[in-house]
Amino acid sequence: MHQAAGQALDFDLTDPAVKANPYPVLARLRESQPIYWSTALKGWVLTRHADVKHVLVQPRQFSSVRIQPFLDHMRARGLDALAEVGESVTKWVVFTDPPYHTKLRPVLNQAFLPAIAGMGPFIRETVDTLLAKISDRDRFDLMEDFAVPLPTMVIVRMFGLPSGDAIRIKHWSDELASFIAGSRLDPQKAERSTHAIRAMRDYFTEAVRQRARHRGEDVISRMITFGEKAAVPFTEEEYVQTCTLLIFAGHETTTDLIGNGIYHLLRNPEQLALLRENPERIDGAIEELLRYDNPAACLVRVTLEDTAIGGQAIRKGERVFCMVLAANHDSAVFADAETLDLTRKARGSLSFGFGLHVCLGAPLARLEGRIAIPALLARFPNLKIATEDLIWRDAYVVRGITSLPVIAGARAAV
Ligand code: HEM
Numbered sequence: 001m002h003q004a005a006g007q008a009l010d011f012d013l014t015d016p017a018v019k020a021n022p023y024p025v026l027a028r029l030r031e032s033q034p035i036y037w038s039t040a041l042k043g044w045v046l047t048r049h050a051d052v053k054h055v056l057v058q059p060r061q062f063s064s065v066r067i068q069p070f071l072d073h074m075r076a077r078g079l080d081a082l083a084e085v086g087e088s089v090t091k092w093v094v095f096t097d098p099p100y101h102t103k104l105r106p107v108l109n110q111a112f113l114p115a116i117a118g119m120g121p122f123i124r125e126t127v128d129t130l131l132a133k134i135s136d137r138d139r140f141d142l143m144e145d146f147a148v149p150l151p152t153m154v155i156v157r158m159f160g161l162p163s164g165d166a167i168r169i170k171h172w173s174d175e176l177a178s179f180i181a182g183s184r185l186d187p188q189k190a191e192r193s194t195h196a197i198r199a200m201r202d203y204f205t206e207a208v209r210q211r212a213r214h215r216g217e218d219v220i221s222r223m224i225t226f227g228e229k230a231a232v233p234f235t236e237e238e239y240v241q242t243c244t245l246l247i248f249a250g251h252e253t254t255t256d257l258i259g260n261g262i263y264h265l266l267r268n269p270e271q272l273a274l275l276r277e278n279p280e281r282i283d284g285a286i287e288e289l290l291r292y293d294n295p296a297a298c299l300v301r302v303t304l305e306d307t308a309i310g311g312q313a314i315r316k317g318e319r320v321f322c323m324v325l326a327a328n329h330d331s332a333v334f335a336d337a338e339t340l341d342l343t344r345k346a347r348g349s350l351s352f353g354f355g356l357h358v359c360l361g362a363p364l365a366r367l368e369g370r371i372a373i374p375a376l377l378a379r380f381p382n383l384k385i386a387t388e389d390l391i392w393r394d395a396y397v398v399r400g401i402t403s404l405p406v407i408a409g410a411r412a413a414v
Pocket residue numbers: 064093094095105245246247249250251253254257294295296299300350351352353354356357358359360361362364365
């Protein structure tokens with residue numbers, strides 16, 4: 001039986017006010033119904049840090065193979081058109097369990113992680129180029145002009161793809177996002193996602209075939225080199241879908257780290273001043289900004305057997321929504337959790353997940369944030385938010401601002 005008391009709480013993540021600030025409603029849930037049956041989501045919503053972690057460390061009980069249940073849910077709403085997209089993304093490592101995950105992840109670690117360390121100079125150069133383009137503007141859009149292009153350009157470079165392809169790759173990825181992260185799917189979005197996944201499949205099939213013939217130092221070449229050596233060698237389809245995943249995962253969340261991060265710094269002037277005066281605090285600042293308002297808002301799992309969480313029976317096949325946003329604000333782990341405190345010592349934020357699926361790209365995201373945020377603040381010492389009337393992403397699994405108009409103010413000499 002699902003708790004009837006659940007209806008007492010007005011929990012609607014699609015409500016614009018809740019999207020703008022989901023923390024009060026998540027805090028109420030955590031206090032009164034930490035394991036809450038949402039009729040809208042048709043699943044259990046977990047808001048306590050301990051419960052979220054409990055689920056993430058037990059992949060054999062809480063499966064990441066969650067596309068099929070999602071497609072069933074969509075089909076019930078008449079969105080059969082998404083079947084092709086669903087089929088394609090089932091090979092994404094993030095949607096797999098062992099033993100298949102155990103095949104994919106080590107190859108990704110080998111192909112991707114060593115490539116990150118050398119990206120510093122390119123990230124710096126790209127940040128400088130983007131800043132140069134806006135340096136004489138009185139107003140600009142922090143997202144469109146800075147936070148969106150940077151991670152796309154970085155991941156395109158890591159893949160050894162032509163920089164001129166970044167715009168269309170970004171476009172496909174955005175169209176796909178309405179399937180992966182959208183909260184309100186309609187037939188038009190389904191069609192656009194299908195078109196995007198086909199275009200990406202064609203594009204990366206060509207890139208993989210080209211790298212198979214002529215290896216370079218890029219991530220795709222490295223993936224083929226390590227994928228061939230796997231106990232069960234990778235298929236072409238696996239390379240192609242992994243490229244699609246890395247492109248997708250590699251930029252949206254990092255964009256939101258920069259966007260959400262700058263937004264909260266500008267709204268917390270004493271914290272901003274602290275960082276400006278102590279730039280060496282940037283590493284801790286990135287961790288705290290991620291804890292405070294994380295781009296990965298919610299992680300979904302499907303229960304593989306009847307179980308219980310915090311005394312609440314959960315049936316086999318039911319979906320569990322792990323609210324990272326709420327876990328990261330749990331006062332059982334973080335004192336004064338609702339306050340942005342760049343000097344915070346407490347560790348334990350679940351911003352990059354935990355356990356088996358812990359984020360592959362965390363070192364890259366941190367590196368981009370460490371370079372991009374201080375450079376922007378240094379270039380614009382008087383930056384201000386132009387409006388509080390912001391539109392947050394229409395999604396409950398990711399959290400970010402679609403556009404952040406800012407006033408440049410007097411700027412630093414370069
Ligand atoms: C601030 C930026 C980022 C955040 C907040 C973030 C967050 C996360 C989270 C929470 C997970 C766990 C998903 C789950 O358990 O279901 C994850 C997984 C993953 N992330 Fe990230 N991520 C970020 C940037 C990146 C970047 C730059 C890449 C690189 C391409 C990346 C690639 C991945 C991949 C491949 C996985 C799946 C790992 C697996 O299933 O074993 N992420 N990320």
